[in-house]
Amino acid sequence: MNGAVSAGQETRTRILDTAERLMGERGFEVPLRAITAEAGVNLGAVNYHFHSKDALLDAIIARRFTPVNQRRLEMLDTLEACHPEGALPLEEVLEAFLRPVFESSPDMCHIRPLIGRIYSAPREFLSRVYGRHLTGVIQRFISALQRAAPDLPPAELFWRLHFTVGMMVHTMNWASILPVISNGACEVGDPGETTARLVAFAAAGFRTHVPATEKHFHA
Template identity: 35%
Template sequence: MAQKETAQRILDAAEALFSEKGFAETSLRNITTKAGVNLAAVNYHFGSKKSLIQAIFARYLTPFSEQFSDQLDIIELRKNTPDQLLKLLVITLNKSGLENPEKFGVFMRLLGLAYSQGQGHLRKFLTSEYGEVFSRYMKEINRVTPELTPMERFWRIHFMLGAAVFTMSSVDSLMAMAEHDLGTETDVKGVISQLMPFLATGLMANV
């Protein structure tokens, strides 16, 4: 088996198990069994369980952050609104391949687990690898919300993140529910188009 294929199988197995069972509940033995490899292969390609978790996030966030940086180069030259800044995320998702419902749902479940299961190493990794581009984005958020105090802005951003993680981590189920209850089919873009105005209104509530 080619080395690249082996690493891919390990990543695929770990991603599926982490999103289903959680980081703490998934052992390296679980991962090697599902991937059909031995522990030496995991150690060779990733070195540790923490590094494996980081590699899973990197394969989503590296293409996303590259596209995000390109989009920020454009918007930093103009006057923006909160709604436009949120739409920027949608544009970036569409350009980086995360518009696939299954893929997007898995990533959002992993993101939610990163917050709920205390993966301190992961937060350090994300800050180190992607902190610059997201700091640029937060600078724009700060610029369009001067009426908010730092505390208000902090909580609203995290409430927005919580709503987004909940919605998009269960996007398949929500689309099925919408079809059953409303008799209309939708897709990820349709769900996001409903979510974005809600988030923008929450960010600017009573301002």
């Protein structure tokens, strides 16, 4: 029970780091051999530590998603403690949802290029990720948003959180290309600045009136 990191854990971490980076650069289909070569570990170590390539991806996701979601719920708890009843401040709820994604751990930027790929994975995989990491958080934030925008119909609220997630995912995902296509005008740099931009845009969206949906009744 000493404080030193065992060699096994060190290997495990190196695999995780390298796999995250290479899958970000080249996609999930990057060969395990490419990962182990760059990590300077043996191919067998992957199956020893993670059992399969799929499970390695699960571990990559869990390592980044878990602390972000913890931080999100922490911030939301604090917010709710400050406002035990009545309306919650919309901007601050959105900030609790978005800020941890951009700053939380100093290595969140490593999973950026993978985020969009995770969120657009085939259904079966996506359902697993959603059930494991997203359901609970989304439900908590839906409740909080209901208190922040009490006049919004529940379906509309869900749509708007959905839009917010889309903005967030796309911003993470295109972080490295954005400066190129915008001729240097846009850059995902300071977490606070990025979050502020997202929060301002989303909050305005949440506050706008529900569009008149000329619904056709079924005869």
